[in-house]
Amino acid sequence: MARAAPSLSNDDIAARFERLYRACYQDLLGFALRRTDRPEGAADVVADTFLVAWRRFHEIPPEQARAWLFGVARNVMSNHRRADRRSAGLAERLRQELTQVTTVEPEVPEEIRRAFRSLPESDQELLRLVAWEGLAADDLALTLGCTVNAARIRLHRARRRLAAALREPSLNR
Template sequence: MARAPDAALFERLYRSCYDDLLRYALRRTGRPETAADVVADTFLVAWRRFGDIPAGKSRPWLFGVARNVLANQYRAERRDTDLAARLRHELSGAIVTAPEVPAEVPAAFATLSATDQELLRLVAWEGLSTEELAVALGCSANAARIRLHRARARFAAALRAPSFTK
């Protein structure tokens, strides 16, 4: 039966091995934030598998865990890189054509807040209904309708502004 984690023992293990594991990870990643993640994940495994740590051999056991954590991170990075490359290749042929609109439309649109712009894009470009907009925004359908109405009103006002009319 695995022994339950003892907070005091774990803390001693942490304090005695943290710096060594951090240096190990830094030498292999070269990035402090990645090294910190490796060490954190290593100690998370140690906490969860506290009963599996061999008596008197905790330091080398932790290095083995850190090695596995690094290997998992490298595999994940490779998968991400491969996926990004595949997507770039697949999307390289995609053609997006902007609709022809009078110059004052994008200029007036640019005066809106980022929130208003996103609301209008979700409805006009992505074709979301008010109910779908509510789901995307994480609010009620009524709140989505009100936000959309106000964004449309601000856009109309921007279009009517003297700087955009001829």
């Protein structure tokens, strides 16, 4: 009857993983850099490879860990390429679809348009979210990542600045 391998403590596993990482990182990075178009892509491949290695640490053959990691890296690159192809296909379909879409800006008198454009971008966005997108205060708060009270205060201030801009003599030509 075969004996079960002695179980390792979490500290032992972490130390062994760190040694594996230090021993193989540069080799895997070079491998990925030679096979990807962008350094960020290579970094992603290496990171995902070591993530798989961490999750499946007990499956790594001790005498062939480096070769095992290269096999994982090849699979990770294949997965990344498939995801890139799917993403590119989806982006192309979306581009085709968006060529058929037309946007309609509301009819606004020129003096209001000028006053609106004179506001800070943050005020313009708040007012657009409410006027064009129809968001209520609670929806606005969620969109902005703030409390409902803070959203109401920001909206109130933006409206006040718009009213002040409308009263500016330079806009009333």
